[in-house]
Amino acid sequence: xxxxxxxxxxxxxxxxxxxxxxxxxxxxxxxxxxxxxxxxxxxxxxxxxxxxxxxxxxxxxxxxxxxxxxxxxxxxxxxxxxxxxxxxxxxxxxxxxxxxxxxxxxxxxxxxxxxxxxxxxxxxxxxxxxxxxxxxxxxxxxxxxxxxxxxxxxxxxxxxxxxxxxxxxxxxxxxxxxxxxxxxxxxxxxxxxxxxxxxxxxxxxxxxxxxxxxxxxxxxxxxxxxxxxxxxxxxxxxxxxxxxxxxxxxxxxxxxx
Amino acid sequence: xxxxxxxxxxxxxxxxxxxxxxxxxxxxxxxxxxxxxxxxxxxxxxxxxxxxxxxxxxxxxxxxxxxxxxxxxxxxxxxxxxxxxxxxxxxxxxxxxxxxxxxxxxxxxxxxxxxxxxxxxxxxxxxxxxxxxxxxxxxxxxxxxxxxxxxxxxxxxxxxxxxxxxxxxxxxxxxxxxxxxxxxxxxxxxxxxxxxxxxxxxxxxxxxxxxxxxxxxxxxxxxxxxxxxxxxxxxxxxxxxxxxxxxxxxxxxxxxxxxxxxxxxxxxx
Ligand code: HEM
Ligand code: SF4
Ligand code: FES
Numbered sequence: 001x002x003x004x005x006x007x008x009x010x011x012x013x014x015x016x017x018x019x020x021x022x023x024x025x026x027x028x029x030x031x032x033x034x035x036x037x038x039x040x041x042x043x044x045x046x047x048x049x050x051x052x053x054x055x056x057x058x059x060x061x062x063x064x065x066x067x068x069x070x071x072x073x074x075x076x077x078x079x080x081x082x083x084x085x086x087x088x089x090x091x092x093x094x095x096x097x098x099x100x101x102x103x104x105x106x107x108x109x110x111x112x113x114x115x116x117x118x119x120x121x122x123x124x125x126x127x128x129x130x131x132x133x134x135x136x137x138x139x140x141x142x143x144x145x146x147x148x149x150x151x152x153x154x155x156x157x158x159x160x161x162x163x164x165x166x167x168x169x170x171x172x173x174x175x176x177x178x179x180x181x182x183x184x185x186x187x188x189x190x191x192x193x194x195x196x197x198x199x200x201x202x203x204x205x206x207x208x209x210x211x212x213x214x215x216x217x218x219x220x221x222x223x224x225x226x227x228x229x230x231x232x233x234x235x236x237x238x239x240x241x242x243x244x245x246x247x248x249x250x251x252x253x254x255x256x257x
Numbered sequence: 258x259x260x261x262x263x264x265x266x267x268x269x270x271x272x273x274x275x276x277x278x279x280x281x282x283x284x285x286x287x288x289x290x291x292x293x294x295x296x297x298x299x300x301x302x303x304x305x306x307x308x309x310x311x312x313x314x315x316x317x318x319x320x321x322x323x324x325x326x327x328x329x330x331x332x333x334x335x336x337x338x339x340x341x342x343x344x345x346x347x348x349x350x351x352x353x354x355x356x357x358x359x360x361x362x363x364x365x366x367x368x369x370x371x372x373x374x375x376x377x378x379x380x381x382x383x384x385x386x387x388x389x390x391x392x393x394x395x396x397x398x399x400x401x402x403x404x405x406x407x408x409x410x411x412x413x414x415x416x417x418x419x420x421x422x423x424x425x426x427x428x429x430x431x432x433x434x435x436x437x438x439x440x441x442x443x444x445x446x447x448x449x450x451x452x453x454x455x456x457x458x459x460x461x462x463x464x465x466x467x468x469x470x471x472x473x474x475x476x477x478x479x480x481x482x483x484x485x486x487x488x489x490x491x492x493x494x495x496x497x498x499x500x501x502x503x504x505x506x507x508x509x510x511x512x513x514x515x516x517x518x519x520x521x522x523x524x525x526x
Binding site for chain 1: 356359360361380383448450453454455484485488489490494496497498499500501504505511513514517518520521523524526
């Protein structure tokens with residue numbers, strides 16, 4: 001680091017402006033990155049939950065998708081390394097997003113008291129949505145980390161039987177249930193707020209757009225909760241039936257029973 | 258009597274008829290309405306002996322009664338020590354903001370008949386300095402906000418009042434006038450969770466003001482100049498888009514879209 005940089009930080013921390021007596025551009029970058037990381041995670045979740053619910057179409061579909069993500073089209077039989085790399089990238093974005101978004105949490109007793117009392121008194125729809133956003137965001141700190149760490153370290157344990165064993169026999173389903181609900185709500189509210197925040201589809205009539213956006217997001221959130229819950233239920237069912245064969249792997253010729 | 262006066266008189270009579278009809282439906286006579294209870298916060302921070310408390314006032318509702326009228330009646334007949342602010346009684350001056358059953362509203366634009374239960378709880382606007390009871394100091398806050406965002410036209414051009422002003426496209430002028438309708442009531446600030454938590458947040462009113470000058474062709478400031486005013490976490494980047502400002506502004510200003518507009522401009526600087 002050059003001397004100039006250090007002096008710059010000192011000047012800004014003492015005076016609130018850069019050496020050129022300008023406001024720092026960092027807050028703008030942080031605001032942008034907070035939204036960008038949130039959007040990337042939301043897009044990821046949109047696809048992830050669809051792929052994961054392939055189990056609803058039978059074990060073979062889920063197996064095919066797993067193999068696809070293991071890069072079967074690149075290396076023979078695929079390799080779990082692709083999955084653990086993907087998990088690592090997502091984990092990095094996830095940590096960065098949490099780091100940025102954390103700035104918005106109420107951070108003292110007095111801030112929390114003022115915010116919460118006011119929100120309860122006012123009972124305003126979008127202000128209530130934000131409470132869901134920060135609560136689920138807080139939950140995701142832990143739930144998301146557990147899930148991503150397992151995907152990074154045991155990428156080979158994904159598949160119709162492996163996943164089901166983990167969910168049922170390894171007693172991961174309560175964690176997945178909470179993860180599912182919190183991530184879907186968090187991403188749904190987050191994307192709605194992103195659209196409002198940047199005025200993406202404001203068009204001629206922003207108020208109309210807001211009503212429409214809320215409606216669409218509500219439908220999408222319910223859809224994702226439903227497919228998520230049904231898939232989780234089917235993993236639990238498979239895991240239960242497979243409990244005596246715990247650890248045995250699935251292969252295509254086993255077919256769908 | 259002119260045709261116009263006649264029509265106006267007829268309209269007035271019609272209004273009285275309507276009021277009577279509503280009154281009858283509600284099972285009350287024109288001057289003898291249902292009993293309503295107004296519960297008001299009372300506290301005088303300047304008096305060391307004063308303790309914060311809530312006081313219930315029971316009174317008869319009259320047709321078309323606003324909270325302004327109800328409070329005036331309370332002050333005249335029950336408690337002359339109750340403080341609250343008013344100037345215009347017509348939703349123009351922005352002096353009468355308060356929390357009405359938790360929601361920021363103008364007392365002079367709020368009908369008591371909107372409250373089915375007949376129970377109305379009044380609190381002073383949060384985020385502003387409490388003067389007494391329902392009266393808060395929005396004036397000092399607004400003055401500071403105006404100074405902070407340099408709420409005036411900045412132009413190097415010398416004004417020559419003997420010449421006609423530079424013309425402005427009508428659509429642009431309309432847009433500027435639309436944002437100029439702000440009455441500085443402070444309801445947007447009092448409804449904002451960011452403002453509640455972070456004292457120095459500039460608020461929707463301040464961001465709207467900057468947008469107003471950003472749009473105005475008379476103003477020569479660049480986006481870089483505006484960034485110097487609101488380019489930080491107490492300014493545009495502090496806004497969390499909870500939109501309570503948009504939903505409570507009594508003037509229906511397009512706050513969501515204008516804040517988003519300023520954010521797009523400022524993030525590109
Ligand atoms: C897969 C996981 C996640 C997804 C899909 C996601 C998505 C989003 C999106 C789209 C936003 C809106 C961004 C913005 O307003 O600029 C957001 C905001 C937020 N996120 Fe996340 N997020 C995730 C994980 C987390 C985690 C782990 C935390 C933990 C701290 C978190 C905390 C927050 C908070 C507090 C906000 C509100 C920020 C604000 O109001 O400006 N999120 N998230
Ligand atoms: S923007 Fe609306 S709510 Fe805010 S001060 Fe102006 S008129 Fe009042
Ligand atoms: S008294 Fe002027 S706005 Fe209510």
